[in-house]
Amino acid sequence: LAMVVAFSLGMFMVYIIFGVGLFNILQEKSTAVMFRLVLAAILLVLGLMQLEDARRLQSGGTSLFRTDWTKKYVHDVTASRKLSSYFLLGALFSLARAPCVGGMYVAIIGIISSQGYASSGLIYLLIYNLGIALPVLILGGIIALGMSPEQVDQFRQKHRVAIRLITGLTLLILVPLIYW
Template sequence: MKKRPAPQRHAIDMKPGLKIYLLLLFGLLSFSPAPASAAENGTVSVEYFYEEGCLKCQQALPVVGQVVKSYPNVDFSIYEIMSSYTRMKEYGITTVPTIVVNRSTVITYRDYEGNETILKALLEEAIETSTLPPLPAGEPPAGESPDYNNETNNETPEELNGGIMNPFFILAAGILAGFNPCLLAVMAFLASITLSQQGGKGEMLKITAGFSAGIFVMYMVAGISILGTVSFIPRIRETVTTFLALMTGIVGLWHIYDAYRLKVDAKSTFRTPKALKSFMERIGEKNLLLLSFLAGGMFSLVKAPCVGAIYLSILNMLVTKTGVLEGAFYLAIYNLGLVLPVIGLGILLTIGMSPETVTEFREKRRVEIRLVTGLILIALALLMQFRIL
């Protein structure tokens, strides 16, 4: 966690020798066992900044609460970063959890690195040595005050929340996932069925539209369900992101193994189940659009390791950096990119491209595609695990 340089008096940099001596002397003279504090300056403000789903924040809050309860003159406030962005800017805060004491002393996670004993000692020291009178409760500090670092005024809530999500990057990732041997094989299979049944261009377009819509809807439902669950139960976010990173790495290794199998004996471990093939073979003119839609949804489920690997890495980033509504928007962009190659291939097959041409291209390049995809997925898994993505 990065701590920005600031002119604030920091809890770790204070020289408390004389101050602590005077405070202890004052306590002895008043015969009071309560901790020394800045009573002569009025109420001491303690402001705690956190983010929903932040595990470190959840661990720090009980310690902070325990400390502030032992000081009767402490005014304790809690702020969620997305709803208190202006106040964070005034303090120059860029990470959470962060505690600000009396609007002058800032304690960040880097100061105690998860050690609750150190956090408690730093907070007690900051409260007991506070000398600057706080502003009225609930009033943000003045922008021109020399005690606040305004160096980060150009930062946005997305940057504080882990980085800006780029829609073009999400779209490109979807398109990359769409150029997949599994999708190419299924589309060529559907085209060959259509031709064998003397189907025309209209039927091929219906199959393309229905199949693409099925994939789109299935991945939207799955993604929004996961985002909604994490939003409803924030404490599981860390577990979900770790699981998604692990699954991405496993599927990446699977892709590399499949490339090896294809190279050695021309047999893929990503096989389409006979039940799905049988279902797609029954697609005819009657309810063609609906059956194609169902085929797309079934394909998304049974071929998830083949098609959904990059989806896992995108979903990991959305779980970490967005809420449900914003995440749904980016999911729609990704899924649009995913089905664009399918739509493009469907149009080419409609206007006359032979399914055999697609099959030949897939057979010729699938080893390279599997190998590159596997390496990309393993790299993404490592980046996710180390919180770089």
């Protein structure tokens, strides 16, 4: 459980730092206008990538978001049993996970910024980041209570296509909302 908490804190901190920085940049009107256009294009590309990944997975192909190369490094970090290593792994994981959750995260920051919620923007970012970290904490707790990582992975594998479809469609729905 300590490992999962340290990992989640690393993830949480990177997203908060990124979110606050981006939110502050978007407070300038000229930057915000250009950002909306760039963000809409990024969301379009990420949404299409998620849909393409779902298509590939459905037809038995390989995912666009492969992370096999990280297994050795993750194993080395987990073998060290240092909380600082778990924190760093969580921070790095948040960067690797950016293509999966980054589109939604940036979209939410864009919406908050465009609506002028500067006073409550940080609260929304904290809530969103808690929402990102909460599944990791719950999953870590379930594994700590006895569910095997293999069972968790089987569940994830079984629902990969649906997860990619939902993510892709959500990002595509956000494109016109952000642009206009």
